[in-house]
Structures are given as structure tokens and as C-alpha cells.
Amino acid sequence: MRACFEVNGREVEVTVEPRLTLADCLRHHLRLTGTHVGCEHGVCGACTVLVDGKAVRSCLMLAVQAEGSKVVTVEGLSNDEGLTPLQASFRKHGALQCGFCTPGMITTAHALLTEEPDCDADRVREVLSGNLCRCTGYVSIVEAVLDARAAYKGAAR
Numbered sequence: 269m270r271a272c273f274e275v276n277g278r279e280v281e282v283t284v285e286p287r288l289t290l291a292d293c294l295r296h297h298l299r300l301t302g303t304h305v306g307c308e309h310g311v312c313g314a315c316t317v318l319v320d321g322k323a324v325r326s327c328l329m330l331a332v333q334a335e336g337s338k339v340v341t342v343e344g345l346s347n348d349e350g351l352t353p354l355q356a357s358f359r360k361h362g363a364l365q366c367g368f369c370t371p372g373m374i375t376t377a378h379a380l381l382t383e384e385p386d387c388d389a390d391r392v393r394e395v396l397s398g399n400l401c402r403c404t405g406y407v408s409i410v411e412a413v414l415d416a417r418a419a420y421k422g423a424a425r
């Protein structure tokens with residue numbers, strides 16, 4: 269089947285098997301390997317991308333379901349000038365070790381901070397509770413997200 273959608277601001281057209289997940293389409297057809305695949309059944313959050321601004325598990329969505337949508341991956345939340353405030357905050361707080369969970373953490377946190385730049389620690393923990401990290405113990409990730417809030421306040425991103 270053919271599907272047309274936008275990825276990181278670029279229109280793409282893919283021809284895929286109807287059963288292909290958006291995660292596999294991003295990684296294997298579009299070579300956007302920043303989106304990681306862990307559990308493949310919606311539990312770990314590593315595959316989280318933004319679809320029309322909402323954090324979505326791309327292992328639970330078919331590529332053809334993205335028809336007409338705006339998809340943003342972790343690559344789309346980067347820029348060429350340097351680290352974004354959220355990325356810089358993750359580095360400052362040591363909020364990653366192996367990095368496998370990090371793309372999902374960044375996309376989920378970005379969606380949260382865009383919608384709720386005044387969120388508190390409890391809200392950050394609640395939203396990130398669907399993203400598993402085997403390395404950090406989460407404390408540094410929560411601190412990094414809280415520290416990045418200022419960059420989202422009043423900012424249309």
C-alpha cells in the first residue's frame with residue numbers, strides 16, 4: 269500500500285506492506301534509526317514519536333495509518349546549531365547511560381513540555397512512567413525534564 273505523510277517537515281511517500289509498523293517504516297524505509305524498537309508491543313516507550321503533536325508508540329501504529337499526518341522523530345527535535353535545551357539538560361544531568369531509551373524519553377518529554385511547560389515532578393514521573401530505562405534509575409531524567417521547562421515557557425515549538 270502507498271502512504272503519504274510528513275516526517276520532520278519533509279513530505280514522504282512510501283510503499284509498504286499493510287502490516288508494517290510506523291517504527292519499522294521509519295527505521296528501515298526512511299533510515300531514521302533514532303527511533304528505537306525494544307519490546308515491540310507498546311510497553312517500553314523506546315519507539316515513541318510525535319504524530320500531529322501527540323506522543324505515540326510507533327510500534328503500535330501501522331505506517332499506513334500515518335497517511336496525511338505530521339510525524340516528528342527524535343531527529344526532528346535536533347538542529348544543526350547545537351544541542352537543544354532539552355538535549356543539553358539531559359547531558360547536564362547525566363540523564364542517559366546506554367542511550368537506548370533516550371529517543372523515547374526526549375520525544376515524550378518534548379510533547380509534555382510543549383503542552384504543559386509548568387508541569388511538576390509528579391506530572392513528569394506520571395507521563396514518563398510509560399518509558400522504561402534500565403540504566404539511570406529515572407531521577408536524573410526527571411531532573412533534566414524539569415530543568416528544561418524554562419525553555420518551553422512562552423515558546424511556540
Ligand code: FES
Nearest residue numbers: 306308310313327
Ligand atoms: S518498542 Fe514500542 S513501546 Fe516498546
Ligand code: FES
Nearest residue numbers: 365369401402403
Ligand atoms: S539509558 Fe540505558 S535504558 Fe535508559
